[in-house]
Amino acid sequence: MGRNAVSRRRHSRMLAGLGAFIAGLIVSAPAFAICQVIADGAFGPARIYKAAVETGSVRIQYIGHSTFEIETPGGIRIATDYNDQIRPPLPPTVATMNGAHSTHYSLAPDPDIQHLLPGWNPDGSPVDYDLTVGDVRIRNIQTNIRGWEGDSRRLGNSIFVFEVGDLCIAHLGHLHHQLTEEDLLRLGQIDVVFAAIDNSTTLRMESMMKVLNDIRPAMVIPMHFHFPGALQAFAARAASDGYQISMDTDSEHVVSRTNLPAQRTVHIMLPKS
Template structure:
């Protein structure tokens, strides 16, 4: 038997083992810029409900579906795909939204949110953000999206990029197509990616893996895996592409430059909700 055949058989067994493990776990468990260092500034009172994040680190909480809460050392909290159904415990400083459907945007945002950033314009014209809030720079790259009629809605989705210190984090939103060279150039070097892995209403697995291999982040955090078997299928596919698979039994994870994995890793988090 050839070495290639042995390797393929080993990868197949590994994928099957990952799929079985994930299934058991979820049954048993209830931009043109590379990351830039942002100068320290005067921060207002931080609404922190755990120990403050250390300098150089970012705390990520998985709230559910496509909503994460990102907390910076300066006490800025960002909620991604903020909506009326799944929310962080406290109003975030910044809320980003996408126009796919109601679990990705809010019609009744909390009035205490200081910066509300819809990732689309209803009339299809561009929305371009590049703002600094405390110790985080936030920018976006718009992509097209499929409408309910099967047609294309121009600029209906935004990839939001969060630059904190020397870390770059990207939330792909409700991505429906592969990225262009211009998109990748604007993204720059990304360390952590939040990626929808439903294999249905966003990207199919083959297209998603192409996107991730083009971005080349150190860590991929899956989201939007509400369809049965979607997370298991993604983990198995990622493992066959050489990603390490890491399970987290908690809904939060602290990331820093020093603890980024040396090998490309899929880090699976348990949604709070």
């Protein structure tokens, strides 16, 4: 049996198991929220693209591990935690990375990437991004990180925030500590959060739930759940905290202001097979 066939079978088994686990918990409803900052051409001259995504929407595809591809109505594609093992099929316009380890950054990025944004400096000095690429504003908030030996690496991770139209999306990266009041103020109102829920190499579950409850996004999309049972444990814990649990049968999801859930929701996406 070929590798692709094995991958498809594993994907199907995982999908079936998780579907059974969260049966009866799936709820979706419209909501109305206010984004912190509008990045709709306010930071530079207008540019014209052939739109692959409807105006007001953002396409999200889960590539794997902590890598998502975000596509805007203007055709800008962003890969989060771009690395040398798991990549989108085409080079993104923008690639963000953090310094956790090799599955979170690339030593050989594709030369066609227009904007490569490491979320840390090797010398430990700050990195501060605030740029607009087409119809998306990208900014970061640095956090500390923990090495394999338990040592603290100051400013080794960045939370990247993507502001598209009236949506604000945050990728927490390899977060290793709870957020300060200043961090939360700089984040502002976030609609969608990508959160590592491994309960091991990043934050323990109680600390991650505290972070999510502090940010209060409408939608949490789990990532970094490569340890057996991590996703099921997080879904159960989130449900006990009052989150709705929804599961996507695809690796892609289109988000817009009109389809944000009214109740805080954990939206589970499986990696692209």
